[in-house]
Amino acid sequence: MRRLASLLVVFAVLALTPALATAQAKVTLWYPAGDITAGAAHFADKTLFAEFEAKHNVKVEAVGLDYDTMQQKIFAAAAGKNIGDILFVDNGWIPGFLKEEMLEPVADAKAKAWLAAVSPEIRELSDYGNGRMWGYPQYGIDVYGLTWNKEHFKEAGLDPEKPPRTWAEFREYAKKLTKRDAQGNITRVGYAIRHVGHPHGIVHKHFWALYSAGVRLVDDPLLLRGGKALINNDGGKAALKLVLDMLDVDKSTSLNFPDPRAAFLKGIASMQISETVSIKARQPKEAPDLKWGMALPPAPKAGDAPVSLLGAWVYAVPKQAKNKAAAWQLIEWLNSPEKDYELCKKYDASPRYQVNWGKEPFKSDPYNQALKDMYPAGKKLPINLGFNGVMDAVGGAIQKVWHHEAQLEAALAEADRQANKAIADAAK
Amino acid sequence: MGWRRRGFRRRHLLHAYLFIAPVVLLFGVFRVVPAVQTLLYSVYKVELLRGRFTFVGLDNFRALLADEAFGQAMVNTLAYVAAIVPISAALGLGLAVLFDTRFRLSELFKAVYFAPMVTSTAAAAMVWWWLYNPQFGLLNVLLRLVHLPDQPWLMSSRTALTAIIIFSVWKSLGYNMIIYLAGLQAIPAQFYEAATIDGAGALARFWRISVPLLAPTTTFLLIYNGILAFQVFDQVFVLTGGGPANATNVVVLDIYRQAFERFNFGYAAAEATVLFLLILGITVVQYVYSKRFEVAY
Numbered sequence: 001m002r003r004l005a006s007l008l009v010v011f012a013v014l015a016l017t018p019a020l021a022t023a024q025a026k027v028t029l030w031y032p033a034g035d036i037t038a039g040a041a042h043f044a045d046k047t048l049f050a051e052f053e054a055k056h057n058v059k060v061e062a063v064g065l066d067y068d069t070m071q072q073k074i075f076a077a078a079a080g081k082n083i084g085d086i087l088f089v090d091n092g093w094i095p096g097f098l099k100e101e102m103l104e105p106v107a108d109a110k111a112k113a114w115l116a117a118v119s120p121e122i123r124e125l126s127d128y129g130n131g132r133m134w135g136y137p138q139y140g141i142d143v144y145g146l147t148w149n150k151e152h153f154k155e156a157g158l159d160p161e162k163p164p165r166t167w168a169e170f171r172e173y174a175k176k177l178t179k180r181d182a183q184g185n186i187t188r189v190g191y192a193i194r195h196v197g198h199p200h201g202i203v204h205k206h207f208w209a210l211y212s213a214g215v216r217l218v219d220d221p222l223l224l225r226g227g228k229a230l231i232n233n234d235g236g237k238a239a240l241k242l243v244l245d246m247l248d249v250d251k252s253t254s255l256n257f258p259d260p261r262a263a264f265l266k267g268i269a270s271m272q273i274s275e276t277v278s279i280k281a282r283q284p285k286e287a288p289d290l291k292w293g294m295a296l297p298p299a300p301k302a303g304d305a306p307v308s309l310l311g312a313w314v315y316a317v318p319k320q321a322k323n324k325a326a327a328w329q330l331i332e333w334l335n336s337p338e339k340d341y342e343l344c345k346k347y348d349a350s351p352r353y354q355v356n357w358g359k360e361p362f363k364s365d366p367y368n369q370a371l372k373d374m375y376p377a378g379k380k381l382p383i384n385l386g387f388n389g390v391m392d393a394v395g396g397a398i399q400k401v402w403h404h405e406a407q408l409e410a411a412l413a414e415a416d417r418q419a420n421k422a423i424a425d426a427a428k
Numbered sequence: 429m430g431w432r433r434r435g436f437r438r439r440h441l442l443h444a445y446l447f448i449a450p451v452v453l454l455f456g457v458f459r460v461v462p463a464v465q466t467l468l469y470s471v472y473k474v475e476l477l478r479g480r481f482t483f484v485g486l487d488n489f490r491a492l493l494a495d496e497a498f499g500q501a502m503v504n505t506l507a508y509v510a511a512i513v514p515i516s517a518a519l520g521l522g523l524a525v526l527f528d529t530r531f532r533l534s535e536l537f538k539a540v541y542f543a544p545m546v547t548s549t550a551a552a553a554m555v556w557w558w559l560y561n562p563q564f565g566l567l568n569v570l571l572r573l574v575h576l577p578d579q580p581w582l583m584s585s586r587t588a589l590t591a592i593i594i595f596s597v598w599k600s601l602g603y604n605m606i607i608y609l610a611g612l613q614a615i616p617a618q619f620y621e622a623a624t625i626d627g628a629g630a631l632a633r634f635w636r637i638s639v640p641l642l643a644p645t646t647t648f649l650l651i652y653n654g655i656l657a658f659q660v661f662d663q664v665f666v667l668t669g670g671g672p673a674n675a676t677n678v679v680v681l682d683i684y685r686q687a688f689e690r691f692n693f694g695y696a697a698a699e700a701t702v703l704f705l706l707i708l709g710i711t712v713v714q715y716v717y718s719k720r721f722e723v724a725y
Binding site: 096403 | 672
């Protein structure tokens with residue numbers, strides 16, 4: 001009996017030894033599947049992590065999640081303590097996660113080194129106040145811009161190299177660019193608006209007008225708790241009225257065109273304002289013959305500074321991650337200056353490190369240089385814990401006004417009240 | 429002898445309980461416990477990941493009363509229920525009457541009508557999203573063919589809820605048809621024969637025999653469809669996301685948003701509790717009231 005037991009022990013040890021010798025840690029990275037962001041598509045590249053995996057004996061598993069339900073899945077997974085080690089998330093989601101204290105901060109020394117080495121717009125996107133970081137923005141950040149169809153401009157007698165610079169010019173251009181059929185129905189809008197879908201998306205696409213006119217979603221964008229939403233003011237009225245007039249007076253835009261980017265790429269919209277990175281990524285596949293230009297959105301009047309929205313997808317580590325050490329190791333490897341250069345060159349994206357902007361091809365690439373010129377006008381979204389409520393309130397007001405569900409003044413007053421309530425509630 | 433019978437009965441009961449235990453256990457874990465938990469959360473401020481629960485009494489319910497978005501979601505939900513339940517039941521009954529007589533390819537047509545029921549709501553909604561597209565959608569193409577003006581469908585706050593109701597009727601029609609068909613086929617043929625001999629026409633037979641004898645079926649469908657309609661979510665989430673301008677925001681979507689986008693779990697639980705009480709109340713009233721119309725045969 002004793003011999004049998006000894007034999008079993010020896011057998012078990014022999015059987016387990018090779019398995020133990022080759023045991024490999026695994027890091028899971030959760031990202032949005034599909035074409036929601038150009039950068040997420042890179043995770044499907046099997047070779048992306050090969051060097052890291054070989055060097056650190058770590059297996060990296062990239063898991064694509066449905067974008068529309070990704071926040072819910074992340075939260076449920078965190079509650080169940082069965083979550084990805086790295087989350088690749090929209091920076092607009094960070095405040096919601098912070099509200100539940102769900103994220104690991106970036107170590108102070110690492111954050112300091114990063115902020116010193118990256119370009120100003122990346123610094124702005126990374127810094128959550130006093131050098132505090134909750135993740136690393138990915139290369140190829142988004143800056144919202146006006147894109148226009150050069151052929152349509154020519155056809156309408158406009159200079160295809162000169163975009164509208166002021167709101168008045170913008171309205172004039174849009175009127176000239178609009179086309180109608182024999183019955184008077186609009187077949188091509190001068191400017192396509194986003195007016196349906198998630199309220200956050202609607203605010204993103206109209207941020208340029210709201211901010212350049214003086215609206216502030218939260219007065220101090222780096223305040224986690226407290227602060228004030230400045231929505232119901234002359235700027236807010238002007239920003240909403242701009243599109244309302246284009247809908248009702250100029251009839252140069254229409255509620256029948258749901259997705260500005262798709263409409264622009266299909267040639268049924270001459271101008272649209274959204275993520276330029278996305279147009280760059282989709283245009284070769286969806287509209288290979290399209291000749292398009294890109295510039296900052298127009299300012300209220302000559303002499304005013306144009307404003308754009310800066311957005312990024314961020315690598316973050318949840319507190320519930322099982323392999324935090326390996327996760328940070330992978331993030332630091334992916335976000336090193338060398339990898340930044342290599343991956344941006346490979347995927348035709350804009351780099352983050354100042355040193356890489358001085359290297360070719362970025363140094364003389366016209367698209368990247370145009371983006372670089374646009375970045376200083378970019379502002380990031382506030383980090384307030386009541387941010388989601390503020391966005392819902394403003395997005396709802398925009399929809400109500402454009403859909404003629406409410407008077408402009410009443411909708412803005414209601415949005416202002418709801419947004420400030422959301423800020424106050426989140427601060428409790 | 430008595431003790432032997434009692435022992436046998438005890439064993440019999442034990443076996444019966446053992447057989448139903450897995451289902452009871454699963455139902456308890458996945459249905460009863462979360463439902464009780466939700467009722468409990470409704471009186472707390474819940475910070476789930478922090479593990480912090482602050483008792484707030486009825487504060488969440490008071491806040492609900494002043495919440496315009498929730499108010500509109502409730503109105504939209506009631507409008508949706510009021511439209512979809514009678515329309516899909518009436519159309520289902522019409523189809524069932526049609527299919528009660530056998531004709532060539534009737535089984536194929538039945539399958540065609542039933543197919544939406546077994547299709548994923550999200551997948552079907554994606555197809556309908558394109559059908560509703562104002563520029564390229566099939567529905568506007570059909571309207572143009574008969575010289576009617578284009579409709580904005582999902583793009584307008586005035587037509588979006590109607591568009592969702594049309595989709596939901598299409599989706600639930602097949603199920604209603606099958607249930608009514610089963611009900612019709614259970615009615616003894618001699619009732620119709622006797623009525624025919626007495627000189628009753630087709631319409632009279634339908635109103636005087638079919639409709640009263642289908643009362644239990646109708647009761648079941650009204651309750652079942654009503655409960656499902658109050659819980660509408662998937663099609664709204666995919667087709668409109670609750671917009672435009674909250675025109676299609678429904679209670680379950682609002683619960684989802686409060687819980688998973690704004691992380692207000694206590695508040696979302698209070699919304700869920702209100703919905704639960706509403707469904708329970710309407711179901712009880714419907715059940716008690718419908719009993720009056722039941723006819724035994």
